[in-house]
Amino acid sequence: MKSIDTIEGIARKTLHEELVERLRDIILEGALDVGAKVPERQLCERLGVSRTPMREALKVLAADKLVTLIPNRGAVVRGLTPEDIDELFPVIGALEALAGELACKRINGEELDAITGMHEDMVDHYRRRRLGEYFQRNQQIHESIVKASGNGVLQEQYRALSAPLRRARYVANLSDERWAQAVSEHEAMLEALTARDGARLAGILKSHLSNKHEAVLRRLEAEAAPAR
Amino acid sequence: MKSIDTIEGIARKTLHEELVERLRDIILEGALDVGAKVPERQLCERLGVSRTPMREALKVLAADKLVTLIPNRGAVVRGLTPEDIDELFPVIGALEALAGELACKRINGEELDAITGMHEDMVDHYRRRRLGEYFQRNQQIHESIVKASGNGVLQEQYRALSAPLRRARYVANLSDERWAQAVSEHEAMLEALTARDGARLAGILKSHLSNKHEAVLRRLEAEAAPAR
DNA sequence: TGACATCAAAATGAATTCATTATTCAATTT
DNA sequence: AAATTGAATAATGAATTCATTTTGATGTCA
Incomplete structure (x- = not known):
């Protein structure tokens, strides 16, 4: 018999984790132009979350080298030179x-x-x-x-x-x-x-x-x- | 005379970036026991910052595999098995x-x-x-x-x-x-x-x-x- | 005595608010 | 007309606040 945790899948992901996945897919899909600024306000509205988890997700993506964070100027999609x-x-x-x-x-x-x-x-x-x-x-x-x-x-x-x-x-x-x-x-x-x-x-x-x-x-x- | 361009800009790091460095040093130094929970409140007090940049830093360290984030239960220092x-x-x-x-x-x-x-x-x-x-x-x-x-x-x-x-x-x-x-x-x-x-x-x-x-x-x- | 339920305190997740820094655009000067 | 300055606007960084979950303690009952 399955444990209680396995029911419904452990959908207990935090919001920012889901955001990381979503954004990673979006970026790798090429849906955002490389070099383009990513206005977090718009992203938040489109995905229906507040800025806090979105900013956390962007930090993670920056650590993954998928975006570049420029202090006080936001994130840009990183392309490959x-x-x-x-x-x-x-x-x-x-x-x-x-x-x-x-x-x-x-x-x-x-x-x-x-x-x-x-x-x-x-x-x-x-x-x-x-x-x-x-x-x-x-x-x-x-x-x-x-x-x-x-x-x-x-x-x-x-x-x-x-x-x-x-x-x-x-x-x-x-x-x-x-x-x-x-x-x-x-x-x-x-x-x-x-x-x-x-x-x-x-x-x-x-x-x-x-x-x-x-x-x-x-x-x-x-x-x-x-x-x- | 030097051009204006040669004046080096003030190195302005965001708070969370500095935190990532500090925490990385602290963890790699072994100052925190592996497997130990990292109460963010204490870390914030000790380092004199609010929870927002601290949490952003922890997310980055988790992406680096230095800590493990357990939803609703905080961060633990990751050790090597x-x-x-x-x-x-x-x-x-x-x-x-x-x-x-x-x-x-x-x-x-x-x-x-x-x-x-x-x-x-x-x-x-x-x-x-x-x-x-x-x-x-x-x-x-x-x-x-x-x-x-x-x-x-x-x-x-x-x-x-x-x-x-x-x-x-x-x-x-x-x-x-x-x-x-x-x-x-x-x-x-x-x-x-x-x-x-x-x-x-x-x-x-x-x-x-x-x-x-x-x-x-x-x-x-x-x-x-x-x-x- | 020990297991379980209930409730309070503490910690985390997320939203909101405030402060600081860029950006834009119009007005002035050269 | 081009460039520079300055103010208004927008965006980001960080702190605070609110809500939810976990944890720990206390008390009850078997």
Whole structure:
């Protein structure tokens, strides 16, 4: 029998916690322009809360590097500069490499089957050139590997660092060559994971991320150029 | 004559920012017992602020995993469980390994000289068995390598993850063998760094951290046993 | 004596209020 | 006409107030 606490879900979240989630989603969704000021008054009205929990939530988001707080001038949505991207990818690459290594030691058949299924789905989406679905599966595979590492700290760091990149990654696979290369890298990843070859999987992940990094950079350049 | 721009603006931090720093120091210093409730009223009185900025600061510290906020029950100082330590060390090891790799590419003579000096100091403290000073230099060397990576994200992640461990590390090098081993590992680190051999340095750092991990665990076991 | 219920005191969550700092815009000066 | 000053307005920072929940004590009854 369920305990009394489990009934109705432990909906005992404080208001500011819910606000953190809501705002994080809103920001990561891209519903607020980067660099745009976030007038807390408006946010409060729209979400129906007072300023106190809203300000607490903004402080937390600032600690997460999703917004920047300027004293006496409010919060602005933080965007990623090319320098940020250059710094983020190597760190994420190192984290994923570690995750791959650990995952090879601890993954069980069930988890491996699930990842294999996602991979097949992903390849299918690739064949049909369904970019959105492809990316979704792709993201899911990476997250599953990190999760399979069984290391909560690692999982949390990975999540925090890669969340702001999701938008950037969405525009990464432009060229057909890069796309094909990425898929073949994923094939190699799955092989190494199935063989429980941690060192190999780590190496593949690291270079996979490095390639993704370059692809994102080139895409950003291509976007910046015609914008002038 | 100096331009108006060169006059440095008065460093105006908001109250809650200062509070975050103060509280972080207080907690990392160990001035508050782990697991102890933190009555915000008392903290406010002692630090002479009202509850609003204090609560904002606590939210930020909770996001940093330094305290745990329990709805309607306040904040407790978060301690490290053995499981936390098991999860933290591999991640820190991966970050340091990456830092070593990057540092070998970017480090300049000046930085290398500084680290070499620290290393010699550290060895001197080792010979005289000055544990406190040894650890200080040791910490400084690791931080310098991370800094020499030139990657701000990496630096920040490293700082956030290793801060809670500082206390644990202080009790790490107990046995004479482990201490001697650590010093020789540091010798190898300096060699690899001087030779700009990134791959080697990365490998050394990773196993160095792994050894530190085991030493900390053994020390914790030894402490826990007689405590019963 | 011990378990349970009830009530008071204290602590936290959130809203409101007050004070200080930016921002905007009009008026004046060069 | 452009720029600078100054006042009015709006926004933020922090304190206070109010409401809800927890906690602890007291008293009752088995």
